[in-house]
Amino acid sequence: MSLSVDNLLGIKYLNQKDLQLIFETADKFKEIINRPIKKVPTLRDITIANLFFENSTRTKLSFELAQKRLSADVVNFSASQSSVKKGETLVDTVNNILAMKVDMVVLRHSSVGAGVFLSKHTKTTIINAGDGTHEHPTQALLDSYTMIENIGDIGGKNILIVGDITHSRVALSNILALKLQGANIKICGPNTLIPKYLTNLGLEIEFDIKKALNWCDVANVLRVQNERMDVNYFPSIREYRKLFGIDKEMLNSLDKKIVLMHPGPINRGVELTSDVADSDQSVILNQVENGVAVRMAVMYLLAQNK
């Protein structure tokens, strides 16, 4: 059994068996990255280019670490220091890099569908590391993996996504991944930051954060993406914090102990207060650790599909 796809462009192209295979493989890699020597020679004859046309810290670091743990050769590219500034097109940039015998491309781009576009014009394996506000499949995979690790099979479980849905590629990928696994999903956030199409996906929307938290087993809290907002979507950060922020008092007042997740970087004091982000209910750092294992699994499986 192998993956049903040759590229990882989005969760919408995957099926349930793919997710299962990725998670099973990630289990094995998680054991490996906790060994005294955390490296395996599997991808030693594979070269991977990380093409980041948009800023990234943890995703880029996580991918690079995963590649190095698999012994792949890695080349890094960031748009700010490249010929993109001189007017080179995306396809030209990538084809030039591929001419140097690169086997796989990890692509982050601000344009929606950049990965799909590139897959139609090049012959390499592409992993989407975030395309605009569209999808961020590896983040969704590591989120689901972390949920399973904490609450077991997520089919039938209640998962809440809180915050800025409109500007979040993490949200859409998460929703698609959770739906594939049969989870119950609820969305909570300011009306202005919840796109209308979400109701077409059959999702429930809740505006009362406390009610929503009482309903869920896991709350995945998203970052307010100020940098993507060209207009004011809510009156003030203070109001957002008051209506949708989670603090220790609220957490303690819930009927049950829920699991809290956040894809990072956290706006401390906005989405989550510091004591909540650092509490024993928060699995944020587990998400980061699992990110390396899941990305190792994705690259391992895709490299075999070549």
Next chain:
Amino acid sequence: MNKKTILNYKELDLTLRRLACELVENHQDFTDTVLIGIQPRGVYLLYKLVSIIQNDYNIENISTGELDITFFRDDFGRRDELLKANSTEINIEVEGKKVVFVDDVLYSGRSIRSALSAIQSFGRPSNIELLVLIDRRFSRELPIQPDYSGRKVDSIDTQRVEVEWNDEKQKNAVYLTKKVLK
């Protein structure tokens, strides 16, 4: 020839007891020894041997581990089917220990080569030995030989050695069969 029995239930039992005896002879109380089963099929053999050593020689606390070699194989990208990994369970220190790899069939020697690389992630053993139930002679692709071997078998490439474990029905046995070509 469809299926030829190499070892029947009784013979296999005798062979396992002999292998256990040889291990005890060389490792006495197993204080500095770690027995490592190679996933997937070496693991079952490992626990059979451990149970014989415990029951027949009253030796307890034998250190064991399970090693998966998938990510250390040398045929990545050269096979049609997916290389799917099994779990590795090594919760003991192997640094400076005497390690014995346990596997059911030794064929090309490539799995053991991979295991030699994989074990290094857990430390540097003082020495490594190899125990196999079946040694398929004349089929080695690498200079690897067993230290303990249950039965030596002469076979050709189109044949396959199958080890079946079925304790409940007392049907443990080793067979020589025809390889199914995919």
